[in-house]
Amino acid sequence: MEKKFQQLKASLAEVHDIQSVLALLDWDHQTYMPKEGAEERAAQIGTLSEIAHRKFTDKKIGDLLKELQPWAAGRDPESDEVCLLAVAAREYDRRTRVPAKLVAEFARTTAVAQSVWEQALHDNDFPRFRPHLEKIFQLRREYAGCFQPYRHIYDPLLDEFEPGLTTAEVQKIFKKIRQLQTQLIRDLAARPQVDNAFLFRHYGDRKQWEFGVDVITRFGFDWSRGRQDRAVHPFTNTFGLCDIRITTHIYPDNVASALFSTMHEGGHALYEQGVDRGLSRTLLGTGASLGIHESQSRLWENLVGRSHDFWVWAFPRLKKTFPAQLADVSLEEFYRGINRVEPSFIRTEADEATYNLHIMLRLELEIGVLEGKFEVKDLPELWRAKMKEYLGIVPDTDRQGVLQDVHWSCGSIGYFPTYALGNLISAQIYAAADAELGLSKLLRKGEFLPLREWLREKLHRHGSKFAPQELVKRITGRGIDPQPYLDYLNTKYRAIYKA
Amino acid sequence: MEKKFQQLKASLAEVHDIQSVLALLDWDHQTYMPKEGAEERAAQIGTLSEIAHRKFTDKKIGDLLKELQPWAAGRDPESDEVCLLAVAAREYDRRTRVPAKLVAEFARTTAVAQSVWEQALHDNDFPRFRPHLEKIFQLRREYAGCFQPYRHIYDPLLDEFEPGLTTAEVQKIFKKIRQLQTQLIRDLAARPQVDNAFLFRHYGDRKQWEFGVDVITRFGFDWSRGRQDRAVHPFTNTFGLCDIRITTHIYPDNVASALFSTMHEGGHALYEQGVDRGLSRTLLGTGASLGIHESQSRLWENLVGRSHDFWVWAFPRLKKTFPAQLADVSLEEFYRGINRVEPSFIRTEADEATYNLHIMLRLELEIGVLEGKFEVKDLPELWRAKMKEYLGIVPDTDRQGVLQDVHWSCGSIGYFPTYALGNLISAQIYAAADAELGLSKLLRKGEFLPLREWLREKLHRHGSKFAPQELVKRITGRGIDPQPYLDYLNTKYRAIYKA
Numbered sequence: 001m002e003k004k005f006q007q008l009k010a011s012l013a014e015v016h017d018i019q020s021v022l023a024l025l026d027w028d029h030q031t032y033m034p035k036e037g038a039e040e041r042a043a044q045i046g047t048l049s050e051i052a053h054r055k056f057t058d059k060k061i062g063d064l065l066k067e068l069q070p071w072a073a074g075r076d077p078e079s080d081e082v083c084l085l086a087v088a089a090r091e092y093d094r095r096t097r098v099p100a101k102l103v104a105e106f107a108r109t110t111a112v113a114q115s116v117w118e119q120a121l122h123d124n125d126f127p128r129f130r131p132h133l134e135k136i137f138q139l140r141r142e143y144a145g146c147f148q149p150y151r152h153i154y155d156p157l158l159d160e161f162e163p164g165l166t167t168a169e170v171q172k173i174f175k176k177i178r179q180l181q182t183q184l185i186r187d188l189a190a191r192p193q194v195d196n197a198f199l200f201r202h203y204g205d206r207k208q209w210e211f212g213v214d215v216i217t218r219f220g221f222d223w224s225r226g227r228q229d230r231a232v233h234p235f236t237n238t239f240g241l242c243d244i245r246i247t248t249h250i251y252p253d254n255v256a257s258a259l260f261s262t263m264h265e266g267g268h269a270l271y272e273q274g275v276d277r278g279l280s281r282t283l284l285g286t287g288a289s290l291g292i293h294e295s296q297s298r299l300w301e302n303l304v305g306r307s308h309d310f311w312v313w314a315f316p317r318l319k320k321t322f323p324a325q326l327a328d329v330s331l332e333e334f335y336r337g338i339n340r341v342e343p344s345f346i347r348t349e350a351d352e353a354t355y356n357l358h359i360m361l362r363l364e365l366e367i368g369v370l371e372g373k374f375e376v377k378d379l380p381e382l383w384r385a386k387m388k389e390y391l392g393i394v395p396d397t398d399r400q401g402v403l404q405d406v407h408w409s410c411g412s413i414g415y416f417p418t419y420a421l422g423n424l425i426s427a428q429i430y431a432a433a434d435a436e437l438g439l440s441k442l443l444r445k446g447e448f449l450p451l452r453e454w455l456r457e458k459l460h461r462h463g464s465k466f467a468p469q470e471l472v473k474r475i476t477g478r479g480i481d482p483q484p485y486l487d488y489l490n491t492k493y494r495a496i497y498k499a
Numbered sequence: 500m501e502k503k504f505q506q507l508k509a510s511l512a513e514v515h516d517i518q519s520v521l522a523l524l525d526w527d528h529q530t531y532m533p534k535e536g537a538e539e540r541a542a543q544i545g546t547l548s549e550i551a552h553r554k555f556t557d558k559k560i561g562d563l564l565k566e567l568q569p570w571a572a573g574r575d576p577e578s579d580e581v582c583l584l585a586v587a588a589r590e591y592d593r594r595t596r597v598p599a600k601l602v603a604e605f606a607r608t609t610a611v612a613q614s615v616w617e618q619a620l621h622d623n624d625f626p627r628f629r630p631h632l633e634k635i636f637q638l639r640r641e642y643a644g645c646f647q648p649y650r651h652i653y654d655p656l657l658d659e660f661e662p663g664l665t666t667a668e669v670q671k672i673f674k675k676i677r678q679l680q681t682q683l684i685r686d687l688a689a690r691p692q693v694d695n696a697f698l699f700r701h702y703g704d705r706k707q708w709e710f711g712v713d714v715i716t717r718f719g720f721d722w723s724r725g726r727q728d729r730a731v732h733p734f735t736n737t738f739g740l741c742d743i744r745i746t747t748h749i750y751p752d753n754v755a756s757a758l759f760s761t762m763h764e765g766g767h768a769l770y771e772q773g774v775d776r777g778l779s780r781t782l783l784g785t786g787a788s789l790g791i792h793e794s795q796s797r798l799w800e801n802l803v804g805r806s807h808d809f810w811v812w813a814f815p816r817l818k819k820t821f822p823a824q825l826a827d828v829s830l831e832e833f834y835r836g837i838n839r840v841e842p843s844f845i846r847t848e849a850d851e852a853t854y855n856l857h858i859m860l861r862l863e864l865e866i867g868v869l870e871g872k873f874e875v876k877d878l879p880e881l882w883r884a885k886m887k888e889y890l891g892i893v894p895d896t897d898r899q900g901v902l903q904d905v906h907w908s909c910g911s912i913g914y915f916p917t918y919a920l921g922n923l924i925s926a927q928i929y930a931a932a933d934a935e936l937g938l939s940k941l942l943r944k945g946e947f948l949p950l951r952e953w954l955r956e957k958l959h960r961h962g963s964k965f966a967p968q969e970l971v972k973r974i975t976g977r978g979i980d981p982q983p984y985l986d987y988l989n990t991k992y993r994a995i996y997k998a
Contacts, residue, residue: 013542017546017547018543020539024527032531032728034741035723040740041742048520224533239536239539240536241539243532
């Protein structure tokens with residue numbers, strides 16, 4: 001049996017190798033690939049994806065998984081071996097339930113839809129994108145159908161990104177958010193607006209880069225197992241537990257954008273760099289879910305990076321780096337400036353207080369279409385109505401509305417909620433760490449390694465061994481709960497706005 | 500039959516995709532990979548190499564190749580289809596003749612040998628490397644044995660790098676070189692040495708980078724299908740006909756090194772960028788052999804880049820870029836400086852007049868060991884004796900002698916001659932182009948595109964459709980011939996040294 005397990009592990013390691021290489025192909029595409037290289041690159045990605053899929057869904061893998069079940073039953077359920085078998089069985093089931101024909105049609109449809117979406121975004125032309133989006137929703141419905149019986153058609157889609165979480169749970173969470181966050185932003189809007197014009201002076205490129213690098217180095221980013229490059233849309237990618245790379249985008253006339261992006265991606269990378277190296281080349285050797293991952297990026301970007309305590313330490317350093325640009329700015333002004341709340345159209349530019357509402361809107365539209373309550377053709381109008389309701393503003397164009405995100409064109413329906421879950425979980429985990437470490441004192445001194453070590457011990461090292469909710473429970477004593485995040489928002493922003 | 504051909508082509512394209520990805524993994528390893536990433540990267544390379552090997556040597560490929568033979572016989576022998584079948588059949592035969600066990604043992608042995616060699620080089624410790632090199636020679640003998648009957652045991656090894664070339668031909672070529680080049684360097688050594696101290700002033704980094712980029716842009720490098728990055732040991736790699744990348748290494752206190760390296764690698768890249776795009780994702784979509792490839796890099800680096808005509812155009816520009824550093828240097832002094840001849844220990848730093856002798860020495864040692872005339876343990880002493888004989892100098896250490904090259908540790912025996920062949924062929928091709936285009940006039944005006952177009956038309960576009968010698972014959976009217984290169988060296992260097 002031991003031998004069979006090793007055999008399974010070796011086969012899965014090969015699939016993992018191919019998937020790591022696919023990640024590198026994507027990283028290269030977004031960082032260094034010359035522009036004409038796209039077509040041949042697509043062929044390479046197609047070839048490797050197919051090989052990985054075929055290898056993973058091979059009947060031999062299924063047989064080994066079945067044969068090893070009794071062996072696993074007799075072992076420590078928290079051992080690497082048993083967790084690997086459980087996650088592999090789950091993935092095998094998920095991938096083999098869906099007919100190859102549907103997988104292929106979905107791949108073809110989304111490949112076309114992405115370029116149509118790009119053009120539609122550019123031309124502000126939703127009707128052009130509409131039939132592709134309709135097809136995508138249709139194919140996602142068929143995908144969900146492969147997992148019947150389900151409680152809700154959205155469950156199997158959500159499960160792809162946040163294993164084990166149900167639509168009912170998500171809806172319950174968002175119900176709480178809706179009420180409290182809309183009230184909060186209404187109250188803030190009634191107060192005088194905070195000034196942040198000084199963030200948009202000329203800060204150049206090189207010094208911004210160096211400042212960001214210095215900050216995440218102090219957070220504990222390991223440069224012997226990672227690097228930072230430039231990309232239009234910043235992201236983090238893992239090519240192995242000893243090769244984790246982040247990207248950033250520097251705007252010379254915006255000192256906040258690159259820095260918070262570097263802290264955000266650095267947070268993702270710290271998670272991956274903290275995974276137990278014994279999990280290398282296995283399905284367990286990566287973060288547990290998108291939501292948990294986002295909790296780590298948001299924790300470093302927001303709970304740490306936008307906190308007053310952090311800037312007590314960091315602001316004198318930033319001022320020394322940019323003496324002319326920040327000569328007339330005080331710590332308090334800076335802190336308020338980077339925490340300015342302002343309802344806006346674009347999700348990726350949203351502040352902490354409004355962000356979750358952007359997600360809620362998308363979630364409601366996705367579920368509405370899947371339930372048959374909404375039609376794709378009505379999404380632009382529904383978008384505007386919900387923007388009005390939640391944020392009090394209405395975009396003039398679909399480019400600033402329903403067309404803004406790439407996700408739907410990729411077929412990633414069920415993905416959005418993970419962003420908001422990440423916010424909620426970040427506050428829960430931060431509170432737990434704070435209770436043990438007393439973070440305020442540490443941040444004010446620029447001492448971040450105790451926090452990284454705590455996160456590594458409690459969360460990072462486990463990789464994907466445990467399901468997201470189980471992880472949250474192990475760390476915080478209870479499941480995903482929006483209250484700590486809502487409390488955090490209320491306390492922080494009512495103080496800043498004296499609301 | 501047409502359908503079977505398409506089936507074969509599709510299968511070969513998949514193998515090609517994997518091999519292109521392997522090239523990217525290597526490029527990334529040498530440019531951006533964080534240092535701890537090596538182990539997981541090695542696993543990824545191992546997995547993909549094995550998949551590519553298994554796919555290519557699949558019996559189905561062999562059957563298709565056989566079935567398609569009569570179909571090919573009825574078609575234009577110069578068509579892409581027939582050439583692809585011929586090259587594929589040759590490669591299939593080469594790879595399937597060697598038992599998987601031997602392939603695996605060779606891979607294991609060289610993987611270990613490379614790290615032992617690195618350490619041995621560092622510690623100047625040949626005895627440590629010796630048993631590994633003995634094993635490598637032994638395995639290469641077994642490899643050659645798979646291709647019996649052969650005329651010479653070196654033939655199958657040479658064939659791997661220079662298809663169709665025989666040991667007898669190479670030996671005949673080198674006999675001519677030995678006599679003429681050793682005489683030439685003896686005569687030059689008797690003359691007063693040329694001054695090149697001004698090359699080693701402080702030139703910084705950025706302007707050197709920009710100057711090199713400008714030069715190869717004028718050569719015709721297509722930046723939409725390529726890029727340049729930094730690497731310790733410069734190289735060129737192809738990930739598709741629309742993604743060809745070069746690397747360079749800039750020494751702030753040496754204005755010659757990076758520039759000639761960029762022209763050299765640029766020459767390789769121009770070759771690949773010139774391959775007919777219809778050959779993309781096939782075995783034909785790359786240069787014909789290492790020797791032909793080297794002819795292109797050496798043509799741009801030396802025949803163009805180290806010519807007086809080129810510097811008539813380029814020197815005023817270089818002087819404008821580095822006015823302080825070159826204030827007291829004339830065109831004639833600069834030209835002589837970059838063409839200084841000086842017997843030296845390290846091959847990669849050798850000048851044009853001595854380079855081939857470094858190769859000849861290695862060739863004689865490789866053949867001697869394979870023939871059983873020499874033993875591996877005697878190589879350090881043999882190295883010193885031959886250095887004395889050909890170049891008149893003797894290295895103090897094995898680090899500057901027998902240990903200097905990585906090639907043997909990788910098992911690349913039979914590779915070295917291609918460097919010298921490249922030199923010879925470069926002169927043959929340059930002479931043919933010159934006869935048609937009148938290159939002197941063009942170079943003095945900085946007009947390089949006519950030469951690139953000529954090379955593209957005569958050579959580049961064919962990719963690997965034709966064997967190296969056949970290509971040389973098509974372009975120059977005769978086979979590989981050392982005389983034009985020897986004439987070139989004699990004329991150029993006797994003029995510079997007034998010898």
